[in-house]
Amino acid sequence: MDKLKMILAVFLMTAIFNGFGAEDIQAKSSDLVVVLDAGHGGYDFGASGSGLYEKILNLKIAQYCKSELEKYKGVKVYMTRSKDTYVGLDERVSIASGVKADVFVSIHINSAVTASATGAEVYYPNLNYRPSVGAKGRKLAGEIQKKLVALGLYNRGIKIRTSSGGTVYADNSAADYYAVIRGSKKAGFPGVIVEHAFISNPADVRSYLSSNVSLKALGVADAKGIAACYGLKKTGDTAETLTKTKLTKLTGQSSTSVSLGWSKVKGADGYEIYRSASKNGTFTKIATVKKAATVSYKDKSLAGGRTFYYKVRPYKMVSDKKIVAGFCAAQKVKLLKKPSIAVKNQSSTRTKVSWKAVPGALQYEVYRSTSEDGKYQKIASVQDVTSFKDTNRRANKSYYYKVRAVSKGVKGNNYSSYSVAQ
Ligand SMILES: [Zn+2]
Structure with a gap:
């Protein structure tokens, strides 16, 4: 009987060890497991104000956070409650x-007796007992707080709260005050409490708590903070998904400035503009346009009458890292030299404006004004000639003339600077 018992015991123990073994293998999955805990619920309403209940807002924020987090790769998200229930x-x-x-x-959601208390704060574990858990929690708290503050919330900072009532950890060090932070540390993972805004502050309520849009922004901010802390990447956060752009416009605005335009690339956060003095020469980055919506740029103070090559590439930021797409094909622009003109009155009603041919020009525009610094109007556009006779003028009146050269650019005209008025 004893022998049989022993065999049975060994058999059972082996089974138990094998069982643990199997679970260990499962736990080795590389996915980050995030547990979102919507505070309060059921009969525990949490704080309230302006006709809102914390338990409801918490659940919405948690759900928005979950949806956002699930757009990232390598993460599993669980909720401690997904309904209005007490846990x-x-x-x-x-x-x-x-x-x-x-x-x-x-x-x-926070609440205070004074209506003026405002902003976001995040509690993280103290450095007692398991300091690495505290350190991880501190990093996470910082990243979440950063994203909340970016929404415009007042920065109350990240905080620890240690029990003053004698509650201690296994090593006799003072425990964390909040049960979920303390419990998480005992279980071996960091727990943080995000206090998003004050339900007792009418301005916080108006800006951050009174619509699904603003609650979603809070949940998304939490998710982005978590993603930043753990270096999570969204599906599609790679250079391959960022397509190249195309130059849609490249023209000389004057003899010394260039106007560029390019097609918008989906998902781009901005664009880098490169320039070279020769087609196969070294392209240097001359500007970074940091707005997704801006698809044009003016390059000023260039050497007059020279040829330049331009190319543009989109970029996007992924967890504070810049990802760039390939360059578009480089395009060329030849700046037109500023014409110099001579003006001769041939009779009281006829003036001849002449100039030296500008290399590359296809056309010249002649402008006229009755005062030197006044408004000039285009009076002629001429081709294949280097002079113009103005016969549409009155006697005994002085006129000033300016000329600029024109050629064809990429989707638009190149213009030289205006000549000095004569
Ligand atoms: Zn609460």
């Missing part, structure tokens, strides 16, 4: 342990 604090941490959480993010 105890210890149970929340147990749920997280049960799914092998790497991190626990508790979502709350």
Whole structure:
């Protein structure tokens, strides 16, 4: 009987060890496990104000956060509650342990007696007992807070709160005050509490809590903070998904400036502009346009009458890293030299304006004004000649003339600077 018992015991123990072994293999999945904890719920309403209840807002923010986080690769998201139900604090941490959480993010709305209290703050674990858990939590708190502050929320900072009532960890060090932060640390993962805004502050409510759009912004900010902390990448966050652009316009604006335009690239955060003095020469970055919506640029103060080559490439930022697409085909622009003109009155009603041919010019525009610094009007556009006779003038009146050269650019005309008025 004893022998049989022993065999049975060995058999059972082997089975248990094998069982653990299998779970260990499962736990080795490289996915980051994030547990989102919508605070309060059920009969526990949390804070309230302006007709809003914290438990409802928390759940919405958590759901928006989950949807955003799930756009990233290598992450699994769980919720401690997905309905308006009561879940105890210890149970929340147990749920997280049960799914092998790497991190626990508790979502709350703040409240204060004074209506003026405002802004966002994030609580993270102290450095007692398991300092590496505290350090990880601190980093996460910082990243989430950064994203919330970027929405315009007042920065109350990231904080720790240690129990003053004698609650201690296994090593007798003072424990964290908040149960979910303490419980998470005991379970081996960092827990943070995000206090998004104040339900007791009418301005916070108006700007951040009173519409689904603003609640979504909070949830998305949390997700971006988590993603930044753990270096998560969105599906499609690679250079291959960023297509090249095309130059849609490249023209001389004057003898010394160039106007560029290019097609908008989906997903780009901005564009880099490169220039070279020769087609196969070295292209140098001359500007970075940091707005996704801006698809044009003016390059000024160039050497007059010279030829330049331009190319543009889009970029996007992924977790603070710049990803660039390939360059578009380089295009050339030849700047036209500024003409110099001579003006001769041939009779009281006829004036001849002449100039030296500008290399590359296809046309010349002649402008006239009755005062030197006044408004000039185009009176003629001429081709294949280097002079113009103005017969449409009155006697005893002085006129001033200017000429500029014109050629064809990429989708538009190249213009030289205006000649000095004569
Ligand atoms: Zn709360």
